[in-house]
Amino acid sequence: MANMNLYSRGDKIFVRINMVLIALFTLSTLYPFIYIAAVSFSDGSAASAGNVVYKPIGLTLAAYEYVLSEPLFWSSYRNTFIYTFGGTLVSMLIIIPGAYALSRQQLYGRRFWNLMVAFTMWFNAGLIPFFLNMRDLGLMDSYFGLIIAFACNAFNIILLRNFFEAIPSSFEEAARMDGANEFQVLWKVYVPLSKPAIATIILFCMVARWNGYFWAMVLLKDEQKIPLQVYLQQVIVELSDDEEFGQSLVESVYSFETVTAAIMICSIIPVLIFYPFIQKYFNKGILLGGVKE
Amino acid sequence: MIDTRTRMAKITEHLRREWQIYIMLAPTIIWFIIFLYKPMIGLQIAFKDYSIFRGIADSPWVGLEHFQTLFGNDQFLRAVKNTIAISALSLCFGFPMPIILALMFNEITHHVFKRTAQTIVYLPHFVSTVIIAGIVITAFSPSAGIVNTLLSWFGFDPIYFLIKPEWFRPIFIGSGIWQEAGFSSIVFLAAIAGVSPSLYESAVVDGASRWQMMWKITLPSILPTIIIMLIIRIGNLLEVSFELIILLYQPSTYETGDVINTLIYRQGLQGAQYDMAAAAGLFNAVVAFVLVMTANTISKRYSRTSLW
Numbered sequence: 332m333a334n335m336n337l338y339s340r341g342d343k344i345f346v347r348i349n350m351v352l353i354a355l356f357t358l359s360t361l362y363p364f365i366y367i368a369a370v371s372f373s374d375g376s377a378a379s380a381g382n383v384v385y386k387p388i389g390l391t392l393a394a395y396e397y398v399l400s401e402p403l404f405w406s407s408y409r410n411t412f413i414y415t416f417g418g419t420l421v422s423m424l425i426i427i428p429g430a431y432a433l434s435r436q437q438l439y440g441r442r443f444w445n446l447m448v449a450f451t452m453w454f455n456a457g458l459i460p461f462f463l464n465m466r467d468l469g470l471m472d473s474y475f476g477l478i479i480a481f482a483c484n485a486f487n488i489i490l491l492r493n494f495f496e497a498i499p500s501s502f503e504e505a506a507r508m509d510g511a512n513e514f515q516v517l518w519k520v521y522v523p524l525s526k527p528a529i530a531t532i533i534l535f536c537m538v539a540r541w542n543g544y545f546w547a548m549v550l551l552k553d554e555q556k557i558p559l560q561v562y563l564q565q566v567i568v569e570l571s572d573d574e575e576f577g578q579s580l581v582e583s584v585y586s587f588e589t590v591t592a593a594i595m596i597c598s599i600i601p602v603l604i605f606y607p608f609i610q611k612y613f614n615k616g617i618l619l620g621g622v623k624e
Numbered sequence: 625m626i627d628t629r630t631r632m633a634k635i636t637e638h639l640r641r642e643w644q645i646y647i648m649l650a651p652t653i654i655w656f657i658i659f660l661y662k663p664m665i666g667l668q669i670a671f672k673d674y675s676i677f678r679g680i681a682d683s684p685w686v687g688l689e690h691f692q693t694l695f696g697n698d699q700f701l702r703a704v705k706n707t708i709a710i711s712a713l714s715l716c717f718g719f720p721m722p723i724i725l726a727l728m729f730n731e732i733t734h735h736v737f738k739r740t741a742q743t744i745v746y747l748p749h750f751v752s753t754v755i756i757a758g759i760v761i762t763a764f765s766p767s768a769g770i771v772n773t774l775l776s777w778f779g780f781d782p783i784y785f786l787i788k789p790e791w792f793r794p795i796f797i798g799s800g801i802w803q804e805a806g807f808s809s810i811v812f813l814a815a816i817a818g819v820s821p822s823l824y825e826s827a828v829v830d831g832a833s834r835w836q837m838m839w840k841i842t843l844p845s846i847l848p849t850i851i852i853m854l855i856i857r858i859g860n861l862l863e864v865s866f867e868l869i870i871l872l873y874q875p876s877t878y879e880t881g882d883v884i885n886t887l888i889y890r891q892g893l894q895g896a897q898y899d900m901a902a903a904a905g906l907f908n909a910v911v912a913f914v915l916v917m918t919a920n921t922i923s924k925r926y927s928r929t930s931l932w
Contacts, residue, residue: 464666561754
């Protein structure tokens, strides 16, 4: 009995310490966001002097007023929505039928096609040949080019194909009896049964599109077509080089720090809004399934 | 003759019955050919004196000239060294974190607390590289940044972190851990969820403490997952997130921060030295391919023998 007590006391201390450590880690994960939010609402001179720690100093919306009055901010925001939703739609139109076809036993050369897809996970031509290919195809500087060039990848196709393969064929028998063709079987049987997997892939596609910046930066020259992330990157690069920015106003209400922080917050907000909806799919174990080929 | 004819007839019959799945497959295959396989043909410029006016096919061959130049080039050798160093360091410091986190999350009994904490630590994974860079640039700024503000409280002089070569790797690796440790713990949490509860029940009967159960039951049970993830990570050793490096490094930190892909970006995409950059890319891709294939083979052998 005494023994039991001793162990449970030890356990209690262990659980408490563990909780404190997790709380600390969670806070340190959260802190940069709080810090950036505080900077974005602060007075420019206070932010530039490094006075902001966790709450806004000299509360002001000046940085947001500046950002929201920039036409380029709005066009890049609109473009990000176009790339995110347009890109994800095109991805699904290619990936879902493709993964279904690759999962079919009767497909001629099934091994070959699957290997052709999987090989690209192991070997990639690299940045330069990809770039030259885009230029030769005339897909530089276009919405369509950026959307189609990143519509597909081996990982997502294999993930979905594995999911389709795991569905017992007995599910489609009734539909077959009714004379359903392949498209109907896919749409009415496989897609509804694969909702978690498809949701996961939609999530991957949307996050990649929303956050993607590198190829958008490289391929797009027309600033009317750039997405939000490229706009933010340009602001960071340009404003940090621009000595006069912020000093042009004597009592500068906004500064380099507050303006970039405000753009960052504007770019995170949609992610935060969608986050609770996508979060329930994290623990489905699908993520694990994708890791192993 | 008859053989080919019956075979042709068979294929025609098959296509007439099953044409729909080929229609479904076509966009995928065409996409892979145009966007992933066609560039592989373009890789030949690594062995050519590429000129935009002549095009890929008509540029003259130069053999291994570009590779000889690369291996005599200090910048390239430095980039190879940096790639391996940054990768190895982020493996050492970044790999254990998600495992530790998963073990710790598993010990939390308070449901709401656990949920909330998990929600928060997964979040940075969904934030873009540009924002990560923006946060780092703001937080480490010499005059405005919180880090130097904290240092000044303790009487230290401000440090211009982002132009100091010795600070580049810690900042880069630290921000990587901040962004991915939480989300990467999901894989290990899934593995922990698969551990048989009867193991814990019998341990409780034997009077084991939670600490002992964590070390003696949970950790050994998820060891196969840990090893597989480790092998995968080693296979991807050359995959450094260069997109973040491009945003964070400066000429003064190239010494410790310039990796193969950032060098390719500067020389190829910014400097238009396409053939040389493609050669560096090919070197990168071939080494990566060998690493991944080795890792795959080991992982398959390991998971077969140890799990069953």
